[in-house]
Amino acid sequence: MKLNLSVPLSIIVDETYGACYEPIVELQTMKVYGYEALSRFRHEDKYIPPNEFFNAIHDNSETFFHFESILKRFQLDNRPKGHRLFLNLDPHVVLENDHVEYWMRLFTTHKNIEIEIIENSHNENLYLIEEFMDWMDEHDITYAYDDFLKPDTLFFTSLFHRANTIKLDMDVIQKIRTNPAYIEVAKGIVKFLKASKRLCLLEGIEDASDLEIAKELGVDFVQGYYFKAHFIEKWNLDYSKVS
Numbered sequence: 380m381k382l383n384l385s386v387p388l389s390i391i392v393d394e395t396y397g398a399c400y401e402p403i404v405e406l407q408t409m410k411v412y413g414y415e416a417l418s419r420f421r422h423e424d425k426y427i428p429p430n431e432f433f434n435a436i437h438d439n440s441e442t443f444f445h446f447e448s449i450l451k452r453f454q455l456d457n458r459p460k461g462h463r464l465f466l467n468l469d470p471h472v473v474l475e476n477d478h479v480e481y482w483m484r485l486f487t488t489h490k491n492i493e494i495e496i497i498e499n500s501h502n503e504n505l506y507l508i509e510e511f512m513d514w515m516d517e518h519d520i521t522y523a524y525d526d527f528l529k530p531d532t533l534f535f536t537s538l539f540h541r542a543n544t545i546k547l548d549m550d551v552i553q554k555i556r557t558n559p560a561y562i563e564v565a566k567g568i569v570k571f572l573k574a575s576k577r578l579c580l581l582e583g584i585e586d587a588s589d590l591e592i593a594k595e596l597g598v599d600f601v602q603g604y605y606f607k608a609h610f611i612e613k614w615n616l617d618y619s620k621v622s
Contacts, residue, residue: 549583
């Protein structure tokens with residue numbers, strides 16, 4: 380059942396939101412390179428899954444934009460110091476010119492950030508994302524293609540060729556396990572990115588065997604629950620850690 384809109388509204392009004400900063404690890408050195416900021420929510424002392432929160436507001440572009448602007452400011456203000464910050468941005472919050480202008484003003488006031496354009500697009504708004512990429516290029520804001528090769532998603536050719544970082548979806552690991560020949564597809568992508576002097580990250584690292592797949596692929600960075608001990612969680616209010 381879809382979450383009632385009153386729940387996200389209550390979360391924003393009561394400021395019961397937070398962020399989990401998930402480490403992005405450089406594979407060669409195994410040191411933390413940066414963090415991805417992920418939204419966290421509580422309502423009436425219960426944890427609200429982020430996908431339920433965003434699904435509830437997704438159809439109202441103005442509400443979606445307003446809520447996201449609050450969450451992104453919180454994520455930027457509470458970021459781990461001294462590391463690159465990756466921020467997820469849904470294409471549906473950049474559909475209006477005033478929204479784009481807001482994001483440009485916000486992002487240009489912060490250094491060492493990279494915007495993850497999440498794969499949640501439809502054919503009719505791809506040209507708007509193209510314009511958003513033009514804006515980011517103009518303002519020297521780097522961006523990443525999130526969840527690349529995720530099942531049942533569009534292949535956004537332009538984003539693939541323009542993004543600074545390609546984040547391979549966790550499904551790549553599963554596909555390699557079920558069909559070992561698929562690793563050649565992933566290796567080809569990594570090789571292409573290296574030749575293009577761009578970066579590649581493998582998501583979904585959960586154990587040492589996943590890490591070995593990453594090493595065989597030769598990606599630059601890895602991310603996942605294997606590094607859970609290094610997760611950083613912060614809340615707008617004084618909550619204890621939510622599991």
